Amino acid sequence: MGSIKIVYDFAFPDGGAKSYTVELDRDSLSFLPSSPEQPPAWARLENHQCGHCPLKPAEHPYCPVATNLSALVEFFKDKASVSEATVTVTTEERTYVKQLPLQRGIFGIFGLVMATSSCPYMDFLKPMARFHLPFSTAEETIVRSVSMYLLRQYFVAKRGEQPDLGLEQLETHYENIQKVNDGILERIKGVVKNDADLNALIILQGFADLLTMAISKDLSKIEPLFFRKL
Numbered sequence: 001m002g003s004i005k006i007v008y009d010f011a012f013p014d015g016g017a018k019s020y021t022v023e024l025d026r027d028s029l030s031f032l033p034s035s036p037e038q039p040p041a042w043a044r045l046e047n048h049q050c051g052h053c054p055l056k057p058a059e060h061p062y063c064p065v066a067t068n069l070s071a072l073v074e075f076f077k078d079k080a081s082v083s084e085a086t087v088t089v090t091t092e093e094r095t096y097v098k099q100l101p102l103q104r105g106i107f108g109i110f111g112l113v114m115a116t117s118s119c120p121y122m123d124f125l126k127p128m129a130r131f132h133l134p135f136s137t138a139e140e141t142i143v144r145s146v147s148m149y150l151l152r153q154y155f156v157a158k159r160g161e162q163p164d165l166g167l168e169q170l171e172t173h174y175e176n177i178q179k180v181n182d183g184i185l186e187r188i189k190g191v192v193k194n195d196a197d198l199n200a201l202i203i204l205q206g207f208a209d210l211l212t213m214a215i216s217k218d219l220s221k222i223e224p225l226f227f228r229k230l
Helices: 064-076 104-114 122-131 140-157 168-188 195-216
Strands: 004-011 017-024 084-090 095-101
Touching: 004 104, 017 064, 017 104, 064 104, 064 168, 064 195, 084 104, 095 104, 104 122, 104 195, 122 140, 122 195, 140 195, 168 195
Parallel strands: none
Antiparallel strands: 004 017, 004 084, 084 095
């Protein structure tokens, strides 16, 4: 059936427009670059390499996340985060449309690309990327992340292994993601001319912080969804 394509179209009040397509391999859910161009110097692995990164420059000269984000960073590097845009996101299943500040429009692309870029700490997010939800709120992200993780634990148990029903490993996953986000922020600070890219990443970091906090508090914020008073 070919690859999976998710298309973000941006329409600006001044009549300008931009379109960005994220293409994923249908079997591996890995990001498929649009061109075989050489990654920029700031994407080299040793440039602000995450302190917990297990990759070695000799085997991986470029950070996989930075490499796949490089075209996106370049795409929006001159845009202000508060610029309004009407964003249309087209997936195989449906189309989403919303008018919002640019930083809110592009943070979903950043998350989608990072989750599918074969970073050892981001790979567990690939199932969520397959069912990408544009413009998601913090509460939606918490529900989707935890639900998807627990679904994985069902399959872990089905294979005869020990499932993590207490979400201990999920909290560790998001602590690692926070470190990856920090590393990518440091990489692109000297590249962008405006703040849309930076603030999109900061929103992602905020979501990771909120999810880590929610898990540490036993998800008490969303518990009432399941035990409402009649």
